[in-house]
Amino acid sequence: MDMRELALGVLLEVSAGEEYSHIALRNVLDKYQYLEKQERAFLTRLVEGTLERRIELDYIIDQFSSVKVKKQKPVIREILRMSVYQLKYMDSVPDSAVCNEAVKLAQKKGFRQLKGFVNGVLRNIARNLGEIKLPPEKEPVRYLSVRYSMPEWMVREWLTLYGREQTETMLSAFYEKAPLTIRVNKNRISPAELKARLEAQDIRVQAAPYLDGALQIDGFDYLGGLNEFREGLFQVQDVSSMLAVEIAGVKAGDHCIDVCAAPGGKSLYLAEKTGETGSVDARDLTEYKAGLIRDNAERLGVTNVRVSVKDAGIYDEASKEKADVLLADLPCSGLGVLSKKTDIKYRMSKEQQQELQELQRRILSTVEAYVKPGGTLVYSTCTINRGENEENVRWFLSHFPYQAVSLDDCLPEKLRSETTKQGYLQLLPGVHPCDGFFIAKFRKKN
CATH class of the missing domain: 3.40.50.150 (Vaccinia Virus protein VP39)
Known part of the structure; x- marks a missing residue:
């Protein structure tokens, strides 16, 4: 199973407005439960990262493409976006592999005539990635919009309400991956007992802020694969x-x-x-x-x-x-x-x-x-x-x-x-x- 092809399917579904990203991604992960943990992690990061950084990715692509992002065919647009995300944010993937896989995917999806375009744009971006500059900081709305991939109208509204420092704190926080927060079902188990059971499976567990019955967990493969979840010992809840x-x-x-x-x-x-x-x-x-x-x-x-x-x-x-x-x-x-x-x-x-x-x-x-x-x-x-x-x-x-x-x-x-x-x-x-x-x-x- 090609992870990039699965990612492309999710991105196209989301960009067409057919489904919200967290639901579309969960549907694919549920369908392909047999995937290795590493493959699931790659797919999740590629989809979520490409969506999170869309405005910045489009800003980069537009500097190197003769056809602006908005005028590209949806399949080509999403292939370029997810490839630029890999080039900029996924160091474990060699640039050559990113470009080659993108070309293969474009061909597989029926765009053989555009493989030279895809290859040229991506190799040009790969060569010049370190030289790309964001909009100037003296234009705070445009700068923050591109840097944090947030629509300009939203940035403008938050700057008015919260000021520059707090707005940037919030924008930055959206990129910090927090562990999953759960509420312990105290009718069936104590927080200490649940913590011990999860840690015995090499799952990272820590107390969540503010409340005694809340824990944060990280490092598990699949929620439905945990006996503790199926037994109703906890509920996912922030x-x-x-x-x-x-x-x-x-x-x-x-x-x-x-x-x-x-x-x-x-x-x-x-x-x-x-x-x-x-x-x-x-x-x-x-x-x-x-x-x-x-x-x-x-x-x-x-x-x-x-x-x-x-x-x-x-x-x-x-x-x-x-x-x-x-x-x-x-x-x-x-x-x-x-x-x-x-x-x-x-x-x-x-x-x-x-x-x-x-x-x-x-x-x-x-x-x-x-x-x-x-x-x-x-x-x-x-x-x-x-x-x-x-x-x-x-x-x-x-x-x-x-x-x-x-x-x-x-x-x-x-x-x-x-x-x-x-x-x-x-x-x-x-x-x-x-x-x-x-x-x-x-x-x-x-």
């Missing part, structure tokens, strides 16, 4: 997502509603905290998403979760004032998780951000009625865009009978700040050792 549940302050016996729940990490954590006397109503928009929640609940042995297909934007009279705790982790621009879902940055626009903000307000307007007087509503997103976060908090408090609640009694000391006293927490890439994430807490007035 610390930021776990913090949303911690902040909710769930008690034994509470009834919780999670309105956009898939794949179910937060719902299942809520279920653990409510205990057998409590219950969780986990909802999402499609049967596929509901199926993901059911699969995870079954694997973890969670029985106090009811899963249903419901549109969070459509009012459900039967849910009125039923929830002690309502969790609204709503669809958002996803700009806090670009290290995991790289291609979001190429799909998102300012207009779409505005549409998402309006969708969030529409859903909040609907689901706030499900909270009992005196009950709690937690609003969260995985983005760092203030329109979807702080602005939505101000809007919500001015339109509905809720008050902001300090988060400090639910948070470790190092996360407490002026904003957490005001009822919200913004986690930022590079500043906090987890995903970029926003969490706000409200209590419904009696």
